[in-house]
Amino acid sequence: MSAATLARLPRQVPYIIGNEACERFSFYGMRNILVQFLISSVILAYIPEADREGAAKDIFHSFVIGVYFFPLLGGWLSDRFFGKYDTVLWFSLVYCAGHACLALFEDNRQGFYTGLFLIALGSGGIKPLVVSFVGDQFTQANKSLAKVVFDFFYWTINFGSFFASLLMPLFLRELGPSIAFGIPGVLMFIATLVFWMGRRQYVRVPPSRGEDPDxxxxxxxxxxxxxxxxxxxxxxxxxxxxxxxxxxxxxxxxxxxxxxxxxxxxxxxxxxxxxxxxxxxxxxxxxxxxxxxxxxxxxxxxDAAAVDSVRAVLRIIIVFALTTPFWSLFDQKASTWVIQGRDMAVPHHSWWWPSWLVREAAQMQALNPLLVMLLIPFNNMVLYPALRRLGYEPTALRRMGWGIAFSGIAWIVAGLIQLQIDSGAVTSLAWQALPYTLLTFGEVLVSATALEFAYSQAKGSMKGVIMAFWYLASTFGSLWVLLTNVAVRNDAVTARIATTGWSENAFLMFFFAAFAFAAALAFALYARRYPMQDNYRPAG
Incomplete structure (x- = not known):
């Protein structure tokens, strides 16, 4: 990014990006140790040990469902009553209270679950607003910079996520859960403070307050x-x-x-x-x-434009619905893949393995944000220009469709690793780097692209709500996981899986891969006739 380009960026954007970096460390810091903590904590002591992994997965994905459900509430409150800035600020304080509960009640089930609820409420409440708040700072005059900022915004999210994913499992192991859950709370307080510091410089699009007849x-x-x-x-x-x-x-x-x-x-x-x-x-x-x-x-x-806008929103919801299988695969990297990693051997004996830093299977999640930070500039500077020279335009919808397909490939590889584990062979944790790489490539194609796509497709006062619908896709992604978990507890289904000769874990990995491929095909067919929109604010 040149100095001239940086000079033209809205000066308030760094406050929002700084806030997001701290908030993402906070969120991923607690999320990425949640399953690991629950499996061995007194929170699930009432459950037989053999069933704790499944219970931890259910709790994790129920929490994720909450995180991506409450954007509906945040988007509605913002659009109808308070505007984006005030809504983000107040939900951030709820978010801080949730982190405090996790740190204070790590051995109390009701207190801990209250903390998870408050974090889901706070994180979900601000989730559809921060991205669209960034978009509000741009006009038609400088919208060309918006794609750069959206990509950098997503890069910053992963910067915070990388250090959280790498360090928090170590903090949990060495310092205990109270401190491990307290550190993300401190980062969330800093995130709120940074956001508040930019209050006098933000462009604030007023809420509709329910007065818009259209x-x-x-x-x-x-x-x-x-x-x-x-x-x-x-x-x-x-x-x-x-x-x-x-x-x-x-x-x-x-x-x-x-x-x-x-x-x-x-x-x-x-x-x-x-x-x-x-x-x-x-x-x-x-x-x-x-x-x-x-x-x-x-x-x-x-107004005719309002009717057309509603038609556009309905089309967008279909696009979002077709991405839900991707999220069912993606979010399981913090549950199913962490549990898989616990059965793999950490290759401390290998000279190339950083044993001084990477000691837990949960730390493999740090590969995801690290690869995102590398892949976003690679895609923008190398891959996409190369594809254009070959005559293939990587449009937003094409990128998203390919991203869903790559997630399916990642889960085929994860399933092959699981077959190796099931055979009794000692399997190095390093092998998980391959599915993480494939899944992350898919994530960049889907999620980073969708930030730009969702904002540009929504009109005026509908931007907050349509962003909430985008995040709701993750809710239904985790719903598919919970439904599958219920299904495999059925004796008839379990017997059917047994006839394949695969373990339950391996079968489900190949099942989710097939689910992603079917979704990618449906997405490609729908994307061919989707009419793109351009809804940035006019200049001036």
């Missing part, structure tokens, strides 16, 4: 409720069917959880988190389909 909600409601001469309201029927389905799922869960009644069509393993995600999915899917079916009825009652 908001997404108002246009969607008009479309669903409007009559057309000689036509029924099939879209409304679909939307109401989604509400009925959601109510039925909640009732089934309630009858089982509270009354102890067995509901034939509702698996006993579908706890509240799974049920809530399925309810949300039914409401979004049926509501979106219903609005799409009758959207043209809103023309004339709302």
């Amino acid at each position: 908001s997404f909600y108002n246009v969607a409601r008009t479309a669903l409720l409007s009559h057309a001469p000689g036509q029924g309201r099939p879209g409304l029927v679909v939307a109401v069917a989604g509400v009925v389905l959601a109510a039925a799922m909640l009732l089934a869960w309630g009858l089982h959880a509270w009354a102890g009644l067995a509901v034939p069509f509702w698996p006993a393993g579908f706890h509240f988190v799974i049920t809530a995600c399925l309810v949300l999915g039914a409401l979004i899917a049926c509501g979106g389909i219903g609005v799409s079916m009758q959207l043209e009825r809103a023309r004339g009652r709302h």
Whole structure:
């Protein structure tokens, strides 16, 4: 980046990037030691030792679901009431309180779970806003710099994540959980302070406060409720069917959880988190389909640009939905891959292995942010220009589709490693570097690209909410993991897996790889007809 380019960057951007670097250290610092801590902690002492790994995975992915669910709340509060700056600041304080609970209650189940909830609430609440807040600092006049900043923003996220992933497992091992969970809390306080220091320089796009007659909600409601001469309201029927389905799922869960009644069509393993995600999915899917079916009825009652904007948002949600299998694979690097690494041999005897630093399997997660920091400049300066010279334009959607496919390749390699472990052979932890590299390449293609894509596709007051829908993709990614965990606890499924000759872990790794390949194909087919948008603020 040249000095001239740096001079034209908005001067408030470094405060946001500094905040994000500290916040990401804070988040990944606690997240990347969570499974490792839970397996051996008194928190899960009431569970038989053989079942603790599975329970730790369930807790981890339930936490991830919360982290990526609460962006809906943060985006709604920001767009409707408080604006991005105030919402980020207040949720950051909740975030700090959550870290304090983890440090103070590392041996108390209720206190520890309260801390996880507060971190999920605080982290999720600010998640859709910080990225879009960066975008708000740009106009049409300097939007060419936005891609550079979005990439650098993502690079900075991984800078914080790298040191957290590398050091926190050592701190947990050497200093104990109270200090290990306390350090991320201190970093989160610093992140909040840095963000507050830039308060006088930020561009603050005012919230809609619910006064926009052409908001997404108002246009969607008009479309669903409007009559057309000689036509029924099939879209409304679909939307109401989604509400009925959601109510039925909640009732089934309630009858089982509270009354102890067995509901034939509702698996006993579908706890509240799974049920809530399925309810949300039914409401979004049926509501979106219903609005799409009758959207043209809103023309004339709302501005044409607003109706087109709602249509664009519905298309974006489909793109996001098709990335959920990627997140089901990606987030398991902090659960399934850490557990796999515990059964592998750390190659301390090898001259090239940094035994003075890397002592735990959980530290392999540091490869992910390190590779991100290397791959982003490599892609931008080497790979993408080379592809353009060959006549292939690496558009945002093409990059995302290939990223999903590379995640599937990574899990095939992880599955082959698991087969080696299952055979009884001593397997070096260093072999995990290969799937980490493939998965990280996929992440750069999907996630770094999506930061730019999601902001540019959303109009005006919808930016915070559409970013929340992007992060919600991770919620449903972890939902697929929880659903799979429930399925493999079924005797019939377990027996079926046994007929393959593979262990349960190996079978699931190949299953998730196939899931990713199917999603990549569907994504490519949809991306071919997706109309790209350009929604940066006008200059001046």
